[in-house]
Amino acid sequence: MARRRKTPISKPLPQVEGIDPVHLIMPEQYPSEYAATDKTSPTLADYLTARFFPQDPHYVPARLERGEIVDDSGTPYAPHSPFIGGSSVWYHRELSPEPDVPSDLPVLFEDEWILAVDKPHFLATTPRGMFVKNTALANLRVAHDLPELSPVHRLDRATAGVLVFAKVPPARAPLQMLFERRKVRKTYEAVTLPIANLSEGDQLTVRSRIDKEHGHIQVEQTNVQILPGEHPPLAPETHAQKRKRRQSGQAFDGLNAESRITCLSIYDLDSATVDITGLNNSARRLTHLQLEPHSGKTHQLRAHLLAAGSPILGDTIYPELQEHGNDNPALPLQLLARTLEFIHPLTGEDVMLRSQRTLALAPPPGPGVR
Template identity: 40%
Template sequence: MDPVRVRLPEADASGTGTVRGWLLARFPASAAELADLFATGGIVDDGGRPLPPGAPFVPGAAVWYHRALPEEPELPGDLPVLHEDEWLLAVDKPHGLPTTPRGGFVAQSALVKLRRARGEDRLSPLHRLDRGTAGVLLLSRDPATRGRFQTLFQDRAVAKEYEALAPHDPDLVLPRVVASRIVKDRTCLQAREVPGPVNARTAVERAGAPFADDDGCWVRYRLRPETGRTHQIRVHLASLGVPVRHDPLYPRVLPAGAAGPPLQLLARRVSFVHPVTGVPLSLASGRRLACGDGR
């Protein structure tokens, strides 16, 4: 996990004249943790030098420290490597594992698990898969070339193919491109479609024969998002009346903490031209959805 960086303000509101006093006043809930960090030399300045408890408050200075990790339930951690070179790492993320630390999960995230297992503190995700989504995840191994990979995503030079298991609607006309404006803010768990200029486009087609089980009639869909809005595929399928099977957010939010089967959404394939080597890459997940059609 990356260290926390805190920049001191221009004025010491604590009135103590020390870094320790300001931090304790600013983060009272972390008082015990901060006291331990000062006692063990765990709070350092920009030069990496440990700060003593009486270190003077310097306006605009920065301090760094690693936060203690809370206890976390163990999440799936199988992350098979699909491709590896000097600049890039591609892994096959399982369902239920966050890409990066968020919410109640820090150590139990793909990024931290990979950094620890591989001893690579410079690993950084190039995109994000929702916690419930499995499949191809790309990470940068080299900060100097990370921007070149990110430019591929910004220029829409990365072809992404997803698979989803969702209800079968024989009256739904496919293939089609779903185009809408999607917005997402922190006040709501769901992203939503709103009037305005289009910022999300997803090509949708069926990719298998329908099958039935005790819960209904289902079919596998192939999806090619042209853009990368938050929850884009899940929102677009729900808007067509065929939400992803076992989706806890769409079309309605299930109660918090309600455990259920994995979201049936998979980042099947990612294709692009390697920006450093110039070699075309097409990286495919080895995971499978429970599609009932022999796959």
């Protein structure tokens, strides 16, 4: 069943293993495409079955019989409750077996407002798709007894590194505002094949427009600009500009994604290091990069390195989408959220968070790194 994002503060069902109940709001009118030919008064079960479980007409009625689907007050709906437009429906999703993934989440920082952890590769930030229980959010809520814990930003499941949560509701909005207003300095590290004309210490800036179409895994990237050297970040659209644009009914069609790329080192892959699937022995010269995103679009760093000619090693989405679940634990996506810096919005202190993880293909520190 789908989930509606806006939910009342008071939920009629408790969390189960750190997982919130699902909340749906019925459409105002019963969809004509779901209309049953033999009924003039459709039921709630008719709607939920037609929308989510047309292949299993007994699933929803069985859950209604068990009293597992309730309204805002927590009162169970009856098996033949009528469909009422605008009404609320709450239930707990039934969990299916999930793939085993790394779940270690060392704490990097904690106070009464914030919990920051060092996320491993392959662990989802929040419940989505096949991963509901095996997520950072659910694990931390249970392990730290923090039922109100909520994410203030996200990392892709394949990306490791610094991840920040608000421990209580009053902290969430101020923290999210820091990200929205670009008051958080983020650095990532990545390993790719060498980028043409980018030597150690060199920088380049990638700007583009990135759009994500619902239902598509890859993003669409247009109007790409690759600028050698260091450039000041593009000025974000101000609130006044945004308000004026929206009042005129115009959509923002300018560049919306920008990343600075710095070459940290160019080196030969040690023969003892994990092998790179698909590369022959003559293509083992790699580049260790520092990435500074000045915006936060979906798959931005992946798309920008692809545009620069060297997609991130271990990527199963770019340049070509591989089969679902084709993760190779021996070679995770070579992308790490290394640092995150901001001024604590509730205490005023400087917060500097640094991941202690390492990328499998990153060069060892010290002599020998070229």
